[in-house]
Amino acid sequence: SAHSDLIHKLPKAELHLHIEGSFEPEMMMTLAERNRIDIPFKTLDEAKAAYDFNNLQEFLDLYYQGMNVLRTEQDFHEMTFAYLQRAKADNVVHVEMFFDPQAHTERGVAFGAVTEGILGALERGEKELGITSELIMSFLRHLSEEDGFVLLDESTPWHEHFVGVGLDSSEVGHPPLKFQRLFERCRELGFKLCLHAGEEGPPEYVREALLDIGADRIDHGNRAMEDPALIEILRDTQIPLTNCPLSNLSLCVLDDLRKSPVKRQLEEGLLVCVNSDDPAYFGGYIGQNYEAITEALELSSDQIVQLAKNSFTGSFLPDDQKTKHV
Ligand code: ADE
Ligand code: ZN
Known part of the structure; x- marks a missing residue:
C-alpha cells in the first residue's frame, strides 16, 4: 500500500503475542519428527486448510493440539527465537510476550x-x-482459580523474570471475577495485570477487568465500545487496549475488518495499539496487521504513527525508555 514504507520503518512494540501462537506449522512438523509425536497433518497445505475458524474455541482446540509437540527447553528456545527473527524483520524493537505454562505442565512438561x-x-x-x-x-x-494459585506458587523461583500476569483462553463463561483473589495476590506480588476481555465476552467483562480487578492493560477490548461509560473510563485512565486485527477477522469477532473499532478508538482518544496475537494461525505478523488495518480503515499516516507510539506508551517500559520512541 501507499503506507507500506512507513509501516515497515516505524519502530514498533508488540504487546499482545502468545509465543505458542507463533508456532509455525513448518516448525511443528520438524519438532513432531524430532520428538516422535504424531500430528494430524503431513503437509503445510493440510495445516493451513485446518486453520479456518468460526470462533475462539475452534482456534483454541488447534492451538492446544499444536503445542503438544513442544517438549524440551530447546523446542521452546527455537520457537521463541524464530518469532524474534520475524519481529525483527518488521522493525519490532520491544516485545511483551505471553506464555501459557498450564498448557505445558498439564502435559508433563x-x-x-x-x-x-x-x-x-x-x-x-x-x-x-x-x-x-x-x-x-x-x-x-x-481452568479454576485454584489451578491458577498452583501455577503462581510453582512459578515462584522465576517471578523476577515476569513483568506481569495474563488471563486468556475461553472467555465466555469465565469472567474476570472468577479470578479476583488470584489477581489480588498477583498485584500484591508486584505484577502488572493484563486481562483478555471483550474479545467474545460482553462489555461487563471489560468492566470487571477494569473496576473489580484493576487491570493495567486490556487485551482486545473490542466490545468495550458497546458501552459509552466504558469508553469514558478508558479515555480518562488511558488503560491500553491491545487490538489484534487479523485475529479478530480469523476468529469471526469481526466479519469485516472495516468494522474494526481501531479508528474510532483513536478518534475517541483511547490508547489502542496493533498486535498479532497468534500470527502463525491468523495469517500475519505485526507488519501485516498494520497493513490490513490501514487498508480496511483507510488510516492516515498520522494515525499509523499514533498506533506505533501507543505501543510504547502502553508498554511496561520505564518512562525514560518509552520517550525514546514516542
Ligand atoms: N490464547 C491464545 N490466543 C488467544 C486469544 N486470541 N484469546 C484468548 N485466548 C488466547
Ligand atoms: Zn490473545
Whole structure:
C-alpha cells in the first residue's frame, strides 16, 4: 500500500503475542519428527486448510493440539527465537510476550523447561537482534482459580523474570471475577495485570477487568465500545487496549475488518495499539496487521504513527525508555 514504507520503518512494540501462537506449522512438523509425536497433518497445505475458524474455541482446540509437540527447553528456545527473527524483520524493537505454562505442565512438561527455553531465547534476542522484551505469565481461564494459585506458587523461583500476569483462553463463561483473589495476590506480588476481555465476552467483562480487578492493560477490548461509560473510563485512565486485527477477522469477532473499532478508538482518544496475537494461525505478523488495518480503515499516516507510539506508551517500559520512541 501507499503506507507500506512507513509501516515497515516505524519502530514498533508488540504487546499482545502468545509465543505458542507463533508456532509455525513448518516448525511443528520438524519438532513432531524430532520428538516422535504424531500430528494430524503431513503437509503445510493440510495445516493451513485446518486453520479456518468460526470462533475462539475452534482456534483454541488447534492451538492446544499444536503445542503438544513442544517438549524440551530447546523446542521452546527455537520457537521463541524464530518469532524474534520475524519481529525483527518488521522493525519490532520491544516485545511483551505471553506464555501459557498450564498448557505445558498439564502435559508433563516441566515449568522450568518451558520458561528457561523462552527466557534464553529472549536474552539471545536482545544480544543478537537488539530486541528488548518482557515475559507475561498467563492463566488459562477455562481452568479454576485454584489451578491458577498452583501455577503462581510453582512459578515462584522465576517471578523476577515476569513483568506481569495474563488471563486468556475461553472467555465466555469465565469472567474476570472468577479470578479476583488470584489477581489480588498477583498485584500484591508486584505484577502488572493484563486481562483478555471483550474479545467474545460482553462489555461487563471489560468492566470487571477494569473496576473489580484493576487491570493495567486490556487485551482486545473490542466490545468495550458497546458501552459509552466504558469508553469514558478508558479515555480518562488511558488503560491500553491491545487490538489484534487479523485475529479478530480469523476468529469471526469481526466479519469485516472495516468494522474494526481501531479508528474510532483513536478518534475517541483511547490508547489502542496493533498486535498479532497468534500470527502463525491468523495469517500475519505485526507488519501485516498494520497493513490490513490501514487498508480496511483507510488510516492516515498520522494515525499509523499514533498506533506505533501507543505501543510504547502502553508498554511496561520505564518512562525514560518509552520517550525514546514516542
Ligand atoms: N490464547 C491464545 N490466543 C488467544 C486469544 N486470541 N484469546 C484468548 N485466548 C488466547
Ligand atoms: Zn490473545
